[in-house]
Structure formats: C-alpha cells, structure tokens
Amino acid sequence: MPGVTPTMGRRRLGGVLKALREKASLTNDQARKKSGVSTGKLSRLETGHNVVYAKDVRALLDAYDAPPEVRHKVLQLAALAEEHGWWEEFDDVLPAGLDLYLSIEQAAASLLVFGTSVVHGLLQTEDYTRAWIRAADPGSPNAELERLVSLRMKRQELLSRETDPLSLWAIFDEAVLRRRIGAADTMRTQVEHLLAMSERPNITIQILPFEAGAHAAASGPFTLVEFAEPTDPEIGYVDCAAGNVYPEKPAQVRRMKTKFHHLTSSALTPEKSLLFIRKIAKELA
Template identity: 45%
Template structure:
C-alpha cells in the first residue's frame, strides 16, 4: 500500500474491494473489461487506485459483480469520500509519501495495537521528546522550519486519542529499553514519563511495559502496529517501518503472525498498573 501520494486511503480501499469482488466472480481483468465494454487498462488502473472511479462506472461494475443493494450504498459512499482532504494535506510539501499514507490510515483506524522497541510511539510523545526524535532522524539535513512542521504534525495526530467522540483505542507494549533510553535532556525525559502516566489514565489507552526480565521475545525484529478499522470493507493492516521505507502487511497468514506476536508480548509484559508504577519510578530517578 505504500507509494505515491496521489491515491487516498479510501481510494486504495475501494480499489481493493473492487478487485476482491471481481475475483469472487472468478473473472479476469480482461473478462471484466470486456463485459462492461472498457479497456483492460481502465479496469487495471481502477483496481490499482491509479485513477478514481465515477458513480456511473462504479454502478456498472457492481451490476457485473451482482452486489446487493446494502453493500452498494457503502461502496458508493466510499467512492464519494475518496477525494476528501484531511488536515495533513496542508503539510504535503514536507511529509514523505509513506508517512502521509500512514497518517491517513491512522486517522481512519478504530483500534491500534503497537509494539514499540526503540522509541515512545509518536501518538504518545511530548513536543520536546518529538522534537529531539525528529531532529535526530533528519540528521541535520533539513532546516529548523521543517523540524517544526514535523513536530506540529505529530502533536496534531494526538487529537485522535483526545477527541470526545469515538476516540482512537490504542494499546501499546513498550520495551523497557525505550524508557531507559535518554532522549534529550533529563527534563525532556521527566516530561515524557509524566505524559505517559497521563495517557495511561485514559479509558481508551492501554500502556504496558515489556521488562528486561522478559528476555527474548517474538518481536526482536522491530516495531510494528496492527491497525483495525470500523468499516467491514476495511481489512486489518500491519504497519512496519524501516529507516528508508514502510511496509504494509495485509495477507491473512502474515497478519496472524503479527497478532500472535502481540498477544505474546502483552501476556509477558507488566500489567497496566505495574507499568504505570514503573514509569513513575523512572520519573523519580530522573529528578
């Protein structure tokens, strides 16, 4: 799913659903194109989200796939909102396309389960902590104004957790190494510990710490996030980030492995209350 900035997340998901419906009818792209009188290239571009689709064209495909009325309404609504812009579009000049795609997915998610083995998750960072992380990641290759814009984006993302209506449910397992790793000054770390404790008190957020004593675990390969969505046509996605690119995992077998890994991590991690106590203890030691 990672790639160019053009296709929105909704358009990608509509394209994925149309591809699934065609395959369910056991039609090739060529056969579907012939049935509706289009070129093979047109169907291919729609299914790969390279182009959008008009309402009449969508109706023609759904007629071919014999979709029932209730599901048609959902897909037409998805098509209408596919061009909807989000707050992040104001930052398109400074956001890498992979990051912009992730923000869109995050904004539409209902529940995120995350393992964070290197840093505090961006949704939980303080402004000072985020600034240190972003400045380090950009390696002095970008001007201070660029750092400021990235920090602003990261802070805006936290509104997902804080909004009154349908706040994002977020469950993170944080490696103890994340808490021990000093980012910025001692004051920055104290602020970050306090922020984590504050977030941990919210009903929609669960924070667990994976202690050093847990030893080796299934996620030694690195950080990942499992994203669940509200709509039935939105399958779960696993987001895996590297230094230069991002990977989105959607295959059922691979999704199962990540889900199993997260379940193992939360089982061996400290409970939420114990985790909050450890965070408070580390905050006191940093004073």
C-alpha cells in the same frame, strides 16, 4: 493513473470492487469488455492506486449487475475515497508514503503497537518530538522541523476525538524509557506524560523490562491496525530504513498478532507498568 498514492478510502473502494467482480465471476479482461474500463485502470482501482471517477465506478457496477442498494453504498464510498485528508496541509514536509499510513490510522478503530527505541508518535510531547526529529535529521531547517512537530501533534487528536476515539495499546521495551531524548527535563516530562495518558480509558501501556530476556518480537517494532468495519481486514505496519511496509496477508497478520499476544504476557501488567514508569520518572527528577 500510475503514481497515485493509495489512501484508506481508495483501498476500501478497491476491495469492494474486486469482491463484486469476483462475485460476478469475471476476469479483469471480461470486466474490461463489459464495462469499457481498461484492465490497467481496473487493476489500479482495485489496489487503490487510481484517482476515482464516478463514471468508471458506475460502468463497473453495471458490468457486475450490482443491485440498487449495493450501487448506492459503493457510489457513496467512491465519493468518500476522494475526500482530502487533514494531512494534505502538510504536503510541503510530509515524508514520502506517510500519507497512506495517516489515512489508515485515521480510519482505524484501534492500534496495537510494539516500540523498541522511541515513544510512539501518538504519545509524544512536543519537546520530545522536536528533539527526536532533530536527532534524526540534524540539518533540517527549523521551519521544516516545526511543521513536522505540528503534524505529529495534529495526529494525536485521534485519541481524544468526540466520536469513537482511537484505542491504543502500546507495549514499549524498557529501552524506550532509558534512552535519553533531548534534555533531562524533556525526557522527564515525556515520561510523566505517559503516566497521564495511561489514565485514559482508550489507552493501555505496558513495559517490557530488560529482565524479561528474549521475547517473541526480537525482530523489531511493528504496529497492527484494526478497523470497526468487518469488511476492513486488519493490516500490519512496519517502519524501517527501506521504507514503510504493510503486511496484510492473513498469515502475516496472524503472525504479528500472535507476537503481540506473547508480548502482553512477557511484559509487565498495565498496573505494574505504571509503577515502573513512575520509578523511571523519579530517577529523572
């Protein structure tokens, strides 16, 4: 079904089905002949772009001679792939393509983030979020803006979930703290919020000061997503004017990870970063 947006569940299932097909040494056409699943549908299933039907998955498992224990796990994964995400309640305002990122973020164990102009959404206060969205789209109706604010606040529950809260390591360029978003008290509250969030064991914040000069990620902000499951490879995320990009080839991910490690060395240590943030908070008082 062309046009179906991939979710993390579908991507996971697709990766497993592709691995099983390759293990069976079958081409797409050979898999079609053995399973009765068209090559087009198979291709879309393997890339996460198809609605998942159990009968198709069973037919493919038969074609790949999957053992019982593998069949059970894959069929469980197929059922999970079609579960609705919490973000679907915001379909009326959800930006195009964001549902894929939210499903990836929901499944993540940790995020490595480099930001250059704005506080990461998971660390924003309501007023800061409201001011940022209003600046980005001055003509949006108030009701729509408030729905987007609620969406962002809902995302933040990942950081405090009871089981395996999301780990976040954020490196912010000094410009993130210097750029005034909203009124003075909005910015001050946001900076104080960063201090409070940094006290959580699953959150690390570093500041890359202007005096650090040129650095490894001068090309712009990015996110690296890591998963608990060893079968889920790391994936990158870059939000740009042309749309969301997901670098996932091993070489691409390695380059992004290398950049992040260089940034951790160029930035102030977490301890010194907190002192720097406190200094900014006093300046805003």
